[in-house]
Amino acid sequence: MSVIAPKFRLGYLLKGIIDNALWILVIATLIAIPAIQIILIYIDLPVIDGILWDPFRTLDAITHPERALPLVKAFMQTDLFKVVAFPGFGFAALIAAAVIFVERKMLAKLQLRVGPFYCGKVEGILQLMADGLKLISKEIIIPAKADKPIFWAAPVLFAATAAAFVALIPVAPGWVVADIDLGLLAVFAVIGFFPIITILSAWSANSKFPFIGGIRALYQMVSFEIPLILSVLGIVLLTGTLDLVDIIESQANFPWIIFMPIGAIVFFICILAELERIPFDLPEAESEIVAGWLTEFSGMMYGLVQLGSYLKLYAFAALFVVLFLGGWNGPLIVPTFPAEIINEGIVLMPDALVIKDIPGLPLFSQEMINGTVWFLLKTVGVIFFILLPRGVFPRVRIDLLLHIGWYKLIILAFVNIFIALGLVYGGIIGPGGIL
Amino acid sequence: MSERILPGLQLEKVDDRIMTLNVGPQHPGSGHMRIILKVDGDYIVHCDPDPGYVHRGEEKMAEYRNYITNIPHLERPVIHDSCNILYPYCLGVEELLGLEVPERAKYLRVIAAELNRCVYTQYWLGIYGIFLGHSTMFMWPVGDRELFIDLLEKMTGARVTHSYFVPGGIRNDVPPNFEDVCLRHVNYFEKRIKEYADVFYDNPILISRTKDTGILSREDAIKLGTTGSVLRASGVDFDIRKKEPYDVYEEMDFDTNVLKEGDSYARSKIPWLDMFQSCRIIRDALQKMPKSGSVRVKLKPNPRGGDTEVYRRVESGRGTLGMHIVSKGKPQPYRLKMSVGSFRNLIAMPHLLTGEKLGNLPPVYWSLNYWPVEADR
Amino acid sequence: MSSTNNTEIEKIEDTSLVSDTEKSLSDSISKKFPNVQITYVNPNRIRVNVKREEIIDVASFIRDELHFDHAESVSGVDYPEDNQVEVVYHLGSYTDPSLSKQILALATRTPREDIPHPGNDNTKLPSLYDVFPSVSFHERECFEMLGVYFEGNPDNRRLLLPEDWADIPPLRKDFAIKGR
Secondary structure, three states, X not given: OOOOOOOOOHHHHHHHHHHHHHHHHHHHHHHHHHHHHHHHHHOOOOEEOOEEOOHHHHHHHHHOHHHOHHHHHHHHHXXXXXXXXXXXXXXXXXXXXXXXXXXXXXXXXXXOOOOOOOOOOOOOOOHHHHHHHHHHOOOOOXXXXXXXXXHHHHHHHXXXXXXXXXXXXXXXXXXXOOOOOOHHHHHHHHHOHHHHHHHHXXXXXXXXXXXXXXXXXXXXXXXXXXXXXXHHHHHHHHHOOOOHHXXXXXXXXXOHHHOOHHHHHHHHHHHHHHOOOOOOOHHHOHHHHOOHHHOOOOOHHHHHHHHHHHHHHHHHHHHHHHHHHOOOOOOOOOOOOOHHHHHHOEEEEOOOEEEOOOOOOOOOOHHHHHHHHHHHHHHHHXXXXXXXXXXXOOOOOHXXXXXXXXXXXXXXXXXXXXXXXXXXXXXXXXXXXXX | OOOOOOOOOOOOOOOOOOEEEEEOOOOOXXXXXXXXXXXXXOEEEEEEEEOXXXXXXXXXXXXXXXXXXXXXXXXXXXXXXXXXXXXXXXXXXXXXXOOOOOHHHXXXXXXXXXXXXXXXXXXXXXXXXXXXXXXXXXXXXXXXXXXXXXHHHXXXXXXXXXXXXXOOEEOOOOOOOHHHXXXXXXXXXXXXXXXXXXXXXXXXXXXXXXXXXXXXXXXXXHHOOOOOHHHHXXXXXXXXXXXXXXXXXXXXXXXXXXXXXXXXHHHHHHHHHHHHHHHHHHHHHHHHOOOOOOOEOOOOOOOOOOOOXXXXXXXXXXXXXXXXXXXXXXXXXXXXXXXXXXXXXXXXXXXXXXXXXXXXXXXXXXXXXXOHHHHHO | OOOOOOOOOOOOOOOOOOOHHHHHHHHHHHHHOOXXXXXXXXXXXXXXXXXXXXXXXXXXXXXXXXXXXXXXXXXXXXXXXXXXXXXXXXXXOOOOHHHOOOEXXXXXXXXXXXXXXXXXXXXXXXXXXXXXXXXXXXXXXHHHHHOOEEEOOOOOOOOOOOOOOOOOOOOOOOOOOOOO
C-alpha cells in the first residue's frame, strides 16, 4: 500500500460520506429488513427466564443496557458461544498467543538477551500481531510435484484436530464444549490423529527432508502414545470413571498427583514428546533436516500449523491439570458478588441517578469465576514447565528417543499402575475406601 | 582448446537401497561446504567431503602483492582469528628480512593472539550448540565473546580482521588504560566460562549424544596427521606453543590440556579448557610486559628477501598453522603456502563418519574443529 | 634434476645455532643415500633434495629410522625457467619428543610441459600415500593446482576447484590473474 496520498479536499470527503450513507440505506431497506422479517416468520423467538423475548425487547435492551443481561446470559449458554469464545477457540487462541509471547521473552531472558522489543511500546507486546500480518501477506508456494489436495488439506486438518482436542477439556463447572461420558477415551482418539496428519503432510510434499522428518515424527509420536495412555490408567482405576468432569470432581479434597507422582512424571515427559518440543523436537530438527516435515509450508499454511501446535500445547497442559492437579478445584479466593447491587441497584451519582432492578445479575456465579481462576493459574504453571526445557537441553537423537519411549517410560507406567492397584485393593482410595 | 572438457564431473549409478544425500552448502547444518553422503537407512556407508565453495585463490593472489600489502589479504581465511594466521607470516618474513622485534611488541602480540583464540573458540562452541539444537549454547558464548571483541577493537581499531601484525612488530600501540580494562574483562570472562560446565558439559542429553561417538584412536590421529584439539583429545600432547615456542611463550606459565578418550565429547571439551589457559597467559603477559617502548621496526619501502625459503608454524585455534614462504629477491613472495589446521583435519572426516549413524553427523563433523573458509583459503 | 641449478636455495652462513639433532639427522640421511643433496641445515629446519625415483625409499627410511610420522604440508612450487615443478613435503614428528621442534623438508622435482594435460603428461611423481597417509588431501590439491599427477594416490580428483574448470592448473606461473 504505497500510494501517495492525494491532497485533501472537503468536497471529496462529503461526497464519500453521502455515497456510503446512500448505499447503506438502499441495502438496508431493500434487502436487510425484509430478510429479517422473513427469518422471524420461521424461527421461534427465544424464551429467557420465563419471558418471551421479542424484537421490541431487544431494541429496549439496546437503549437500556441494564436490561440486556438475561439475553447475554442466554447467549452464553448456547453452543455457538462455547465453541467460539469460552472455553473454546477464542479462549484457547488468546492463551496460545500469550504463550508464544511469553515463551519468546522467557527464553530471551534465560539467554541473556531481550527478546521482542520494538513492536509495541511495552516490551514488544505487538510482536505477535506483526508476525501474523507477515504470515498472511506471504505467498504460498506449493512444490511442483506435490500431492496438491493432501498438501492443502494437511495444515487445516492439523489445526482442526487441535481444536477438537481443545473442545474436550472442561474449564469451569458446567463449561465444557463437548460433554462426553467417555471424555478421556475421546481425548486419546483425537491424539491418535496427529501422527496420521504429520505423515500425510510429509509424504505429500514429495521431498527428501520432509520425508525423513515425517518418518521421525511418526516414530516419535507412536512410541510415546503408549506410555501416555498407560500412565493415565492409574487415575482411571482410582476414580472408576472416564468422564473428565467426574475426575475433576473426585479431586475436591486432594489432587491425584500426591498419590500418582510417577504417573504424572511419565505423562509430562510424554507431553513433551507429543508436542515435539525440545528436547524431543527431532521432527523439526533444524540443523539436520532443515525444518523436518514443515519444510515446504509457507505463508498462512505455516501459520495454521503453528496455531495448531500452540493449541495442542494449551490442551495438553490443561489435560495435565484436569487429570493430576485438580482441575478447577481450589479454595475460594474470589469475593462474592456484592449483595447490595442485587438488592438496591447501582448508584451512578450520589442521590441523583440510581439504577434499580438489574435482572440477571450476577453474570457469572462465584464458583465459576473461582474455578476459572484456579484453572488458569495451574495451567500457566504447567505451561511454564513445558517451556523451560527449551533453554536448557539440546536435542535427543532418534535411537535414544525410541529407547526412552519403549523401555523406560513403559516400565515406569506399569509401576504406576501397580501402585494404583495397591491403593485400591488396600482400601485406601476408591469405592469403600478411607479417603 | 576448442572442445569443452569437464574433467571434474563424476557419474554415479543410482541404487535402490542406498540414498545419496547432499548435506550441501544450503543446509543449516553444514557450514560452507558440501558433504556427499551415501546413507543406508540410518547408517552412513560412504562419506565424501567436498570443500571448495569458498576458495578464493589466496595463495595465488599472494604472489602478486608485496610483503606489507599481503597482510590484510592473508588474514581473511578466518576473520576473527586473524592474528593467529598472520603470526607465522610475520615470523617468517622477519626471518627473511632479518628483523628484530621489540619486547613490548612481542608481549602485545601474545595477548592479541590469545584474545583471538578465545574469540574463535567461543564462536565455534556456539555453532556446536546450534548443531545439537541447544539455543542457549549458542547465545551465551556469542554474547560473552563480545567482551573480547570490544577489547580487540580498543587495541586494533577493528572488531574482526584486525590487520594488526606487521613484519617487525605490531601496527600501533594500545590506548593508555588498556591493562586495567583488559584485566577486568578477562576476570569476568573467566567467571562466565566456568558456568558453561553446568549447562553444557554436565548436561545429560549432551553427554549421551556426544560420548563414544566418532572415536579417533591415538595411532590413527598420528597417522592421519591431525592437529590441534583433535590431536590433543586423542591423547597426544603436542602444542606448538610449548614444543617450539615463538615470541615470549617460553616465559608464560600454562598447561596443555590432553584427554584420552578421543570421542566427540573430548574434542568439544578441549577448546573450552584451553580458554582457561588463555586467560592465564593474558594475565601473565599483562604483568610481565615492559611498560613502554617502541612496538614497530621501521621498514624500508618494498622490502626484499634473499633467495631463501622459510617455514614457520604457530598454534592457532584450529591447530598448527604453517606458512612456507619462498622468496626470490623480489618484493613479492615467489610462493606462499599456508598449511592450515582445518585442511589437515579434513582427512579425519571420511575416516570417522563412515559407519556412523546419520544422527551423529553434526556432533562428529563439527567437533573436528573444522572451519570451512580456512580450509578452502 | 640438474646440478647446475640457478634456482637453488642459498645456505644460511651462521651455523652456530644448529644443534646436534639436525647434524645427526642430515648425516644419517646422506650416509644411507649418497645421491641426495642436503640443501641446508638450519636451526630446526633441514632440507633434503631427492630425485623422484628415490623418494619412496628415502621417505620410508625417514619414517622408520628417524621417527618422523606425519606430513605437515605439501607445497608445490613452479619453476618455469627450469621447466620443472618442485614439490616440497614438510615432515614432522608427534611421537618422538626430541624431534618435536624439527621439520624436515623433503623436496623433489618433476619435469614440466608447456601445455599441460593433468594426469596424462609426464609431470608425474610417486605418491607418498603408502608411507605417510596424511598426505592424501594435500596431494589432491597439488594435483589440481599445479598439474602434478601422483601415482599411487587412491583418489586423484578435484578438491577445491569447481567441476567445470577447464583452464590450466591455476598455480602455474603461466596462469595470470585477470586484471593484474
